[in-house]
Amino acid sequence: GENVEQHPSTLSVQEGDSAVIKCTYSDSASNYFPWYKQELGKRPQLIIDIRSNVGEKKDQRIAVTLNKTAKHFSLHITETQPEDSAVYFCAARREYGNKLVFGAGTILRVKS
Amino acid sequence: DTEVTQTPKHLVMGMTNKKSLKCEQHMGHRAMYWYKQKAKKPPELMFVYSYEKLSINESVPSRFSPECPNSSLLNLHLHALQPEDSALYLCASSQVGRRVGTDTQYFGPGTRLTVL
DSSP: OOOEEEEOSEEEEETTSOEEEEEEEOOTTEEEEEEEEEOTTSOOEEEEEEETTOSEEEETTEEEEEETTTTEEEEEEOSOOGGGOEEEEEEEEETTOOOOEEOOOEEEEEEO | OOOEEEEOSEEEEOTTOEEEEEEEEOSOOOEEEEEEEOTTSOOEEEEEEETTEEEEEOSOOTTEEEEEEETTEEEEEEESOOGGGOEEEEEEEEOOSSSTTOOOOEEOOOEEEEEO
16 A cells, blocks of 8 residues: 655744655555645645646745655745744545545744 | 534543534535544544445444435444544545546544543
């Protein structure tokens, strides 16, 4: 089955700096890769996703890159703000499948 | 409306109690999910319903019994739980992924369950 590894487990950055979180996956049939943000006591919320026919996707300060050959994908947050502080989960899923496999999560702290 | 709702928000139960968690969505989604999430861990899939039929059961103990009475509702019936079952139980829904870009999973706020 699919296995998703996520690094680092915690990340502290200064406000305004960039943050990068990396994930690797094992199932070569996976081709949908979402990123969820979960604030303390709240639900996971989708912030960006990418499919395997695309190498990069950007939405304002957030971008995701995918290297399907190496089976890894990364989340990039630029100009970080205190409200970016949360737990971020990457996930992988086969196209048209229902099972999302999550990484272990990264606690991001943005210090002001 | 892109919201999934769950009731109750909090639930405390004894090991001999029977209780139910409820989830509702009105987005026309035909796939619904139950996840269990322990503190500082990722959501862990328990069950998936697709078109009101159980399609995935991740070897969940029978003390958890899911039910999908219609396309908008999903229940999780709880009986004879153990203290280690205490967790946040998340419901999610999505389209059934037949068209690219339509199968994002939307999560509800969760039910915080404590088993004494």
